[in-house]
Amino acid sequence: MNVSIVILCLSLVLFGCTSRPQNKELNDYTDTIINIYTSYVNEQQFYQNYGELILEHFPGLEINLMMPSDTSDWEARFEKIKNNQPDLMLFYTDEYEKLSEQSYLLDLDPYVKKDKFDLDKYADSMIDAVSTDTGSLYGLVPRVNISGIYYNKDLFDQLKINYPTSGMDWHELLNIVLRFEDNAIGLESTFSDPNNLLMEIANTNNWSFIDSQNDSISFQKQDWTSAIQQIIDLYHTQTVSGVEDDLFLQGKAALHTGNLLYIDQLLGINNFSWDFIPSPVNSKKRDESHSIYFDRIISIPKESTNKDLSWEIIKMLMDENVADEYKSFPPNVSTLKSRMNQYEGINLEEFWQQNLDTKPGILRSDFSSSFLEEFYGILEDQLQLAIDEKQTADQTLDEIIKQTEIAYEKEKLRR
Secondary structure, eight states: OEEEOOOOGGGGGGGTOOOOOOSSOOOOOTTOEEEEEESOSOHHHHIIIIIHHHHHHSTTOEEEEEOOOSOOOHHHHHHHHHHHOOSEEEEOHHHHHHHHHTTOBOOOHHHHHHTTOOGGGBOHHHHHHHBOTTSOBOOBOSEEEEEEEEEEHHHHHHTTOOOOOTTOBHHHHHHHHHTTTTTSEEEEOTTOSHHHHHHHHHHHHTOOOEETTTTEEOOOHHHHHHHHHHHHHHHHHTOEEOSTTOTTTTTOEEEEEEETHHHHHHTTOOSSOEEEEEOOBBTTBTTEESSEEESOEEEOBTTOSOHHHHHHHHHHHHOTTTGGGOOOSSOOEESBTTTTTEETTEEOGGGGSSEEOOOOOSSOTTOOHHHHHHHHHHHHHHHHHHHTTSSOHHHHHHHHHHHHHHHHHHHHHTO
């Protein structure tokens, strides 16, 4: 849907933003309109994370905000984006990659050179991820989200279990979880349900189940069966829990999956020692990180009628003096080398020692909600039958494949 909103700097209080003293006199952008496309589906969240800063640093500017359409059809969505002619775009990696491939985005390199914009100030892995093989730069990323594994050092010490380490894959981490049977909850997680845990493992290892060339279902049987068997073993021990009871905060869970927001909660607790490490890695690509993911990539379409202003906005959002003004929720960190290695005093260097894997995951963005709902339902039902010992891991995967093939045929008819 398109949302057109007129917001002047004087009315920023409506969004909870207070003006900050500026070191330089700002230009007046009254009567200037900029069309911004964002992947946010919540208007207020866009303004909280980016919009307020834009309006504060460009007083008088009017934003015409464009948000994603409801359609899962990428071609239809792309046509709608082109018809609305955005001047500036803040979006996810999958949209960035598609629009880059279709030559829709402006190469920022001439602006970078003209203004002597110092890319060396920013995380090398971020610059590498948004640069093409030919050296073109179609976007920049001011902030990244970070997730990982929190662990209770005291519980590990009590049972004389070695601490988890950066670079572990899911198989290795879940083997550690199993060692807490009868002593504590091994893993507290938002994806504690068997189907969500299986998909987290599959996403990390990039086990796509769609053969794009033949437009058909194709599971890697050995990998999926092995993961299903480990999940069966795990849930027989009852060492996995959801986050509803805050067991980790009470010192009753050994491991917790979470983002930086959890640090804010832990800093007020002094009853046990803890640490924070990167999330499990792809077992075949251990040098790639899934813990760091872009909040939004910011780009300028080639057809923008406000290219210079859009570039000025990008520079502002990337600026070192603005880095501490962000009020993002959930909290994230800057890509500036001077800021990226710590959050609230917690060292994050380990998270940046791996290459960034910016792939969006195995579930394509053009899958319909109907297909996703049916697919997750298949996983849930079949995994529960396996946990209840009514079928083996091999039988479970066979049934998942059979039912997913039926669901995918229905999905193809929706196109």
